[in-house]
Amino acid sequence: MNLSYSIFLLAIAFSVCACHGDTDRERTSFNADWQMMKGDFTVQTIGEAGEQLWEPVRLPHDWAISQRPVKGASMKNYGHYPLPGTYWYRKSFVLPEEDQDKLISLYFEGIMRDATIYLNGEQVGRWVYGYTSFPVNLLPYLKFGEGEVNELLVRLHLTKKFTRWYTGAGIYRDVWMIKTNPTHFVHDGVFITTPTVQNDYAIVNVETEISSAASFSGKGLVEAFILNSQDEVVAQGKRVADFRAGETISVEQELKVLKPNLWDIENPYLYKLVTKLKIDEMRVDELETNFGIRTFRFDANEGFFLNGRHVKIYGVNNHHDLGPLGTAFNLRAAERQLEILREMGCNAIRTSHNPSAPGLLDLCDRMGFLVMNELFDSWTIPKGVHDEGYTPKHWDDWWEKDLKTFVRRDRNHPSIIMWSSGNEIPEQRHEKLAQLSREITDEFHKYDPTRPVTAGFNLNKDAVENGFVDTVDVVGWNYATKFGDWYNDFRARPEFKDKPQIATETVSTQSSRGYYRFPYGEPNLNGPENQACSYVMRAPHYGLPPDMELMRQATSPSLAGEFIWTGFDYIGEPWPYEEDSTLSYYGLIDLCGFPKDIFYNYQSAWRPNYDMVHILPHWTWPGREGKLTPIHVFTNGDEAELFVNGKSHGKRRKGEGNTMVKSFSRHDAGSLAKFTNRMIWEDVIYEPGEVKVVAWKNGEKIAENAIHTAGEVARLQLTADRKKIRADYEDLSFITVDAVDDAGRFVPTFNGTLEFSVEGEGELVALGSGNPTDFTPMQGGSTYRAFNGKCLAIVRGIDGKPGSITVRVKGVPARITAEDVYSSVEVTGRKKTAPHSTQFESGEIIVTTEL
Structure with missing residues (x-):
């Protein structure tokens, strides 16, 4: 069975227009x-x-x-x-x-x-x-x-x-104030679909709801214009409408676009729909709507297709906070997150587990990300002690209202390819509640019959036996790999041969950026420093290491793709260190947007044509001389050779058992090696100097990388993601602070306190480091501790005042306490790296703002 959808969507935006002529x-x-x-x-x-x-x-x-x-x-x-x-x-x-x-x-x-x-x-x-x-x-x-x-x-x-x-x-x-004429286009009342999309033309259906004033009955004219990216009219139509006093009517129009440019993740082409309402030749209302034309389908045998082309969904789950900014939505902060994810090879977002800000969907439309748009985390049955609010107290009175406003707001975005009704709902255990799932799916289809509905099921056997998989269009599985070859086993069952599948949550491994635990091979968690090891060879009981999931994805051709838990670390859910941490550990990227090692695992898999080598751990380990310090490498190559201070430690080849060896003894290392891009040298003895890796593909050298032992911190290096921003309240510059030695080498063991100052036409918005155990407020202060060599400062301009912003940072002498955080720990001996001196050169950077 193919679930085929031919639609194009819009991010609703209202333009200023003349009404009643004045x-x-x-x-x-x-x-x-x-x-x-x-x-x-x-x-x-x-x-x-x-x-x-x-x-x-x-x-x-x-x-x-x-x-x-x-x-x-x-x-x-x-x-x-x-x-x-x-x-x-x-x-x-x-x-x-x-x-x-x-x-x-x-x-x-x-x-x-x-x-x-x-x-x-x-x-x-x-x-x-x-x-x-x-x-x-x-x-x-x-x-x-x-x-x-x-x-x-x-x-x-x-x-x-x-x-x-x-x-x-x-x-x-x-928050927006909206002023309209008494006769006007209804809010979120425009719905656009494309029932026919071919190379030479596309049919565009526009359904527009109009509310008439209580005192007006008569005729009006609804005009529709489609503009291309150069603002040239490529299609237009008009229709006379009969209004009845105080009532809402719906007007449908069909427009034809010749040789349409299709919206795609590689070319997210957007058109603009201009809709005008006229009464007695006078313009009464006008809307402008961005949209895209494209087709997609979910295939039960072959996965997902966009515009007829097979596309594997490489997605992440993301909660809605924006790191040190908290949950206050900022368009530039959300755009930066998507830019970082794009660098990894990500092409899809699951809005876990709730509707996102409209601005995020606008960005996904513009930047070419696919979206699984989720409505609820829970329904009628609370999840433990955490549902004292909406569920179940308000469910009966509110769920249909929330679903209606959610779908009507978002149904025209070209990025959205499916709706999700819920996540890991406890109702899966109760056969009689499958009817509720069907009712919710039907309600989605009522407001948008063009997209499939899914849900994230984690109780796989219950979801099957109690009929829940039959109530959604695409089955979503959370952590199905823990059940073995679940995706293929489900596909092989005759009763589900027509049911598409997608992995709605996978992996869920935890790590702290730049933190490694020895002896090697200890579990990721439960260490004395409340940090999680970045080797990432273990996972919580409900998940599996990324290498295992990558193997399942590669060997399950019917699967549409996956959404990893999570793209970024987020605030809250600091399991398993709930008492002593404020952030989660699940992200491929830390809270501040600094990639962790696991980021490069997925970059090597999701961008197979991007030549890269990533080496871990770092190579600054005073006191570890002569001790076993295994080296892992992520590369898109099929062969790699390791050199330590010029001496070869041999080659690893993808598909050969020695790429994975005993570190993954819980799993079939031989099978795993065929599909992972991780290569391991377990027998390396630490000696200061240089670690270099050279990678080949099909016998040709494609990339090399080297890391070095760093000395004492000599200065602070500041880098802005953008050195020119708008002089307004919304635009931001994200400034990374790196501790470097006198040779400019990054110092990954620096965890000192930094003091920030801002001069000129701007202000400091927030600070952060990505350290889950730091309880320092991220806003309102001027000092913050670096975490494993890095810190982040966020600045903005002053509304309407162009000029320059000078950001300075310097080290702050501080007493070393038991709560100080270091980049490594010896599990058996609790050995810590020595603190760095604060006698080093401060850093400075200038950001300009303009109107």
């Missing part, structure tokens, strides 16, 4: 000039809160990320951040008298969570789920005219046990 549809940012406070008040008693309790903020805003994590059992899943409580946001604004004939609403892209909105003392809206976007109609409580001040209050409440990870707290996504 007024405009407006969609303006409502992010500035807010105040917030945390306190257990009601709308009746909020006036008793002293003015000193209110602090000025600008949205998007995550209150919790600026706080110091507090160790406590009730908050360890949140990374010890003090999330629970009642929060208040307020904003005053004035509207001109000429707006009285407008419909005026606010559009909240995300409030965490259980939000109630008040205008001038009256409740105008409520939304429980913290991840879905929603509009709030401000009529009839608005005031108009000079001196008539409107007071907006937003109350949100986070219970003590409502999540399994860090969610942030606050109005953490954008």
Whole structure:
């Protein structure tokens, strides 16, 4: 069976247009000039809160990320951040008298969570789920005219046990004020599909919902124009519509695009749809919508196809925080994450386990990422003690509303290839609840019949026996490799021969960037430093090492691909060190965007034509002279040779047993060696100097790399991802601080405290290092400890003030305590590397801002 879908999508954006000839549809940012406070008040008693309790903020805003994590059992899943409580946001604004004939609403892209909105003392809206976007109609409580001040209050409440990870707290996504004519295009009411896509033409269907004013009945004209990337009209159409007072109608149009450029992960070509509404020759409303034309299908035998071409899905799961920024959405921060993932070879994102910010989907459209768009982490049955909020308390009243607004908001994005209804839902254990899964799938199809629905099943046998796999279009498996050759075994069953499969979560191994544990071969976890070993040869009980999953992916041709848990480390879920850590350890990339060793394992597999060699561990080990220090290499080559101080330690060839040897004795090393890009030399004795690896493919040299023993830190080297940014509140520059010796060699053992200063037309936004055990607040301070040679500073410009930003960093003398973090540990003897001196050259970098 083939699940075929021919669609194109849009990221909804409203343009300014003339209405009634003298007024405009407006969609303006409502992010500035807010105040917030945390306190257990009601709308009746909020006036008793002293003015000193209110602090000025600008949205998007995550209150919790600026706080110091507090160790406590009730908050360890949140990374010890003090999330629970009642929060208040307020904003005053004035509207001109000429707006009285407008419909005026606010559009909240995300409030965490259980939000109630008040205008001038009256409740105008409520939304429980913290991840879905929603509009709030401000009529009839608005005031108009000079001196008539409107007071907006937003109350949100986070219970003590409502999540399994860090969610942030606050109005953490954008807010928009939207003004329209009484007769107008309905919000998220445009739906575009392409039932026919061929090389010479594509048929584009546009369905548009229009709401008529209570006093208007009559005829109107709906015009549609499709523009290419050069803003040239390539198709157009018009249709007369009959309006009835106070009702909503739907108008359908069919347009034909000749020789369409297809949206693809390698060429994410976007068109623009301009939709105009006219009454009596007067333009009443106008929308602009970006979209893409493409086809895709899931095949039960051969996997996934995009525009007729087989594509293996190389995906990652990502939670919604943005590292040191917390959950406050920032477009540039999200773009940087995607850029780093693209460098690894990633082509797909699973929005685990909730709807993302609309801006992330816009980026995926523009940058060519596939998206598995997920709605819920749980349904009616709570997951342990962490579901005191939405599930099950609000499920019956809210799930259909959340699903509707979720699908209608996102259904036009070309990047989205499937919806996900849930993740590891406990309902899998109950046969009678399979009907609920079917109802949810049907509800998705009600609002979007063009895409398949999946869910991430982790109780594989229960999901099969209780009928859950029959309720979704594509079966999603979490950690199925732990059941052996599950993908092929499932495919071989006659009753499932037409059911496509995808691995919705895989691997789940843990590591700390630049940290290695000896003696070699000890488990990744449970060491005295609360860090996880970067050799990554072990996995939690529910997962398997990446090499094993890579083998299963390569030998399961019917599988569409995988989503690794996770792309980036995230805040919260610091298992197994819940008491002493704030971050997860699962990422291929650390919280600050610094790749871990496992990143290069996947780069060598997912980018087979990118010639590379990565060597681990680092080679700065004072005190380890003469001790066994195994070397691992990741390469896209099929053969590699290791040299230590010029002496060859022999070659390893892909497919031969000695590439994996006893380190993976739990598994079939011989079979594994055929599919992994990891090559191992276990018998290397440490001696300071140079480690070099040369790689070949098909007998030709393709790459080489060398690492060296570093000396004492001589200076701090600063590198900005972008040295020119916009002079506004949103754009950011991410500055990496590397400790280097007098020869410019990276010093991977440096963990000293650094002090940052910023001068000029900019400000310091956040600091971080990717160290899971560091409880220092990532915002609000000017000092932070490096972790294994690295630190990160994030700066931004000042809105409307172009100029330059000078960022300086220097070492801070500090006492060495038992809590100091080092890059290695001898398990048996608890031997630590020596601390570095703070007598070294400070670093400086200049970033310019422009309008």
